[in-house]
Amino acid sequence: xxxxxxxxxxxxxxxxxxxxxxxxxxxxxxxxxxxxxxxxxxxxxxxxxxxxxxxxxxxxxxxxxxxxxxxxxxxxxxxxxxxxxxxxxxxxxxxxxxxxxxxxxxxxxxxxxxxxxxxxxxxxxxxxxxxxxxxxxxxxxxxxxxxxxxxxxxxxxxxxxxxxxxxxxxxxxxxxxxxxxxxxxxxxxxxxxxxxxxxxxxxxxxxxxxxxxxxxxxxxxxxxxxxxxxxxxxxxxxxxxxxxxxxxxxxxxxxxxxxxxxxxxxxxxxxxxxxxxxxxxxxxxxxxxxxxxxxxxxxxxxxxxxxxxxxxxxxxxxxxxxxxxxxxxxxxxxxxxxxxxxxxxxxxxxxxxxxxxxxxxxxxxxxxxxxxxxxxxxxxxxxxxxxxxxxxxxxxxxxxxxxxxxxxxxxxxxxxxxxxxxxxxxxxxxxxxxxxxxxxxxxxxxxxxxxxxxxxxxxxxxxxxxxxxxxxxxxxxxxxxxxxxxxxxxxxxxxxxxxxxxxxxxxxxxxxxxxxxxxxxxxxxxxxx
Numbered sequence: 001x002x003x004x005x006x007x008x009x010x011x012x013x014x015x016x017x018x019x020x021x022x023x024x025x026x027x028x029x030x031x032x033x034x035x036x037x038x039x040x041x042x043x044x045x046x047x048x049x050x051x052x053x054x055x056x057x058x059x060x061x062x063x064x065x066x067x068x069x070x071x072x073x074x075x076x077x078x079x080x081x082x083x084x085x086x087x088x089x090x091x092x093x094x095x096x097x098x099x100x101x102x103x104x105x106x107x108x109x110x111x112x113x114x115x116x117x118x119x120x121x122x123x124x125x126x127x128x129x130x131x132x133x134x135x136x137x138x139x140x141x142x143x144x145x146x147x148x149x150x151x152x153x154x155x156x157x158x159x160x161x162x163x164x165x166x167x168x169x170x171x172x173x174x175x176x177x178x179x180x181x182x183x184x185x186x187x188x189x190x191x192x193x194x195x196x197x198x199x200x201x202x203x204x205x206x207x208x209x210x211x212x213x214x215x216x217x218x219x220x221x222x223x224x225x226x227x228x229x230x231x232x233x234x235x236x237x238x239x240x241x242x243x244x245x246x247x248x249x250x251x252x253x254x255x256x257x258x259x260x261x262x263x264x265x266x267x268x269x270x271x272x273x274x275x276x277x278x279x280x281x282x283x284x285x286x287x288x289x290x291x292x293x294x295x296x297x298x299x300x301x302x303x304x305x306x307x308x309x310x311x312x313x314x315x316x317x318x319x320x321x322x323x324x325x326x327x328x329x330x331x332x333x334x335x336x337x338x339x340x341x342x343x344x345x346x347x348x349x350x351x352x353x354x355x356x357x358x359x360x361x362x363x364x365x366x367x368x369x370x371x372x373x374x375x376x377x378x379x380x381x382x383x384x385x386x387x388x389x390x391x392x393x394x395x396x397x398x399x400x401x402x403x404x405x406x407x408x409x410x411x412x413x414x415x416x417x418x419x420x421x422x423x424x425x426x427x428x429x430x431x432x433x434x435x436x437x438x439x440x441x442x443x444x445x446x447x448x449x450x451x452x453x454x455x456x457x458x459x460x461x462x463x464x465x466x467x468x469x470x471x472x473x474x475x476x477x478x479x480x481x482x483x484x485x486x487x488x489x490x491x492x493x494x495x496x497x498x499x500x501x502x503x504x505x506x507x508x509x510x511x512x513x514x515x516x517x518x519x520x521x522x523x524x525x526x527x528x529x
């Protein structure tokens with residue numbers, strides 16, 4: 001796992017995996033944390049899921065995991081024990097898993113957003129043997145299981161005021177339905193008439209156990225000793241949202257009523273799944289108790305789309321704000337994020353184009369952490385290295401000391417759009433002089449050309465487009481061709497020699513390790529003596 005994700009999805013059922021798939025296709029960095037114990041695991045198949053009818057629940061999740069991973073998502077087996085909001089925004093998420101010795105292994109990751117799809121817990125009636133047969137021949141939803149037990153003897157275990165409705169509903173799938181009031185309220189005359197009209201038999205008395213024959217449900221045992229034959233039992237327990245980890249974020253559950261009867265708890269959310277806690281979304285049964293698998297999957301997609309839109313809005317706000325930030329402030333902040341931003345190696349194009357030049361004086365524009373300047377100094381050049389970031393320059397100077405070339409490099413801080421190093425140089429290098437904040441690049445490159453001594457070389461290396469995995473995410477950004485760079489320099493005719501003016505493709509992996517390519521360009525011109 002990495003330390004930072006756009007979204008951590010807690011729960012890897014249909015809702016969580018569908019959300020992760022949507023986010024992966026939106027090119028978000030996603031981690032799914034799932035314990036691998038789906039609520040519907042005992043069921044033989046998933047039903048009313050168009051295109052996946054009858055597929056086993058575990059196979060559906062296995063296919064879904066493969067699809068998520070195929071779009072760059074990561075999946076770990078475990079649980080999220082806590083989640084807390086960070087002062088700077090986002091969340092810290094603590095994961096736990098059991099190793100082979102049963103000990104708990106913890107890991108901590110950060111996420112900009114959370115999608116919680118932890119589902120619910122069925123609090124089943126306290127009848128001996130019932131829990132063991134849950135999801136097999138003890139059922140709850142006729143739309144999920146009714147077809148599989150059609151025309152069989154079906155028993156309905158009453159637990160509340162909605163049990164009569166449940167019995168009448170199951171009557172659609174079989175003419176042999178028996179209703180056991182059990183702990184439900186006393187039946188009224190109108191309810192008895194409804195049951196009688198539909199041919200539903202009522203058996204009074206408390207149910208005390210189930211009969212099982214050859215591994216299958218065969219009957220219901222009543223307190224007076226009678227055993228009523230049946231092949232399936234339908235009941236409804238209390239449905240409790242699994243939302244304990246959200247309490248630390250200030251998010252509480254609420255009771256859900258149906259016909260005036262509390263059937264369980266849910267995490268409240270708007271239609272997109274957004275909760276009252278900014279940055280936290282929910283989807284599936286944790287917020288919609290009666291959601292079927294296909295509905296949970298759809299809810300995961302909706303929540304993921306809302307999360308991506310929210311991230312886009314935040315990224316746009318930051319980008320707009322960055323336009324108004326002073327370049328030195330922006331780049332100091334950027335370099336302060338990590339102890340090293342760049343590789344520390346010199347640019348390969350610089351090495352290729354400069355290795356055969358006689359060392360002299362060099363100006364390195366946008367020197368960053370010093371990789372190019374240190375390489376030049378080690379080859380005998382006397383280097384003036386300029387950058388807008390004091391953090392980068394301080395870091396580069398330390399690297400130069402370590403390399404033993406500190407006496408050959410003059411580190412200077414310049415906002416090149418405002419000030420420029422004095423002097424003329426045998427080599428002026430501007431490698432990847434791009435910026436997310438305002439940068440008058442053409443003016444800077446013209447100043448760079450003016451700083452080249454007679455017989456000296458100007459080397460400009462830049463990007464010609466986004467890396468292939470990014471598929472041009474910002475179409476409004478224009479990357480100039482080497483010919484456009486040459487024309488923008490406005491070099492006096494007859495005073496310069498163009499030695500290289502070309503584009504080239506190189507391999508570049510994205511931050512997630514996906515292989516790709518990137519097209520760059522190089523312009524190398526020499527001032528005639």
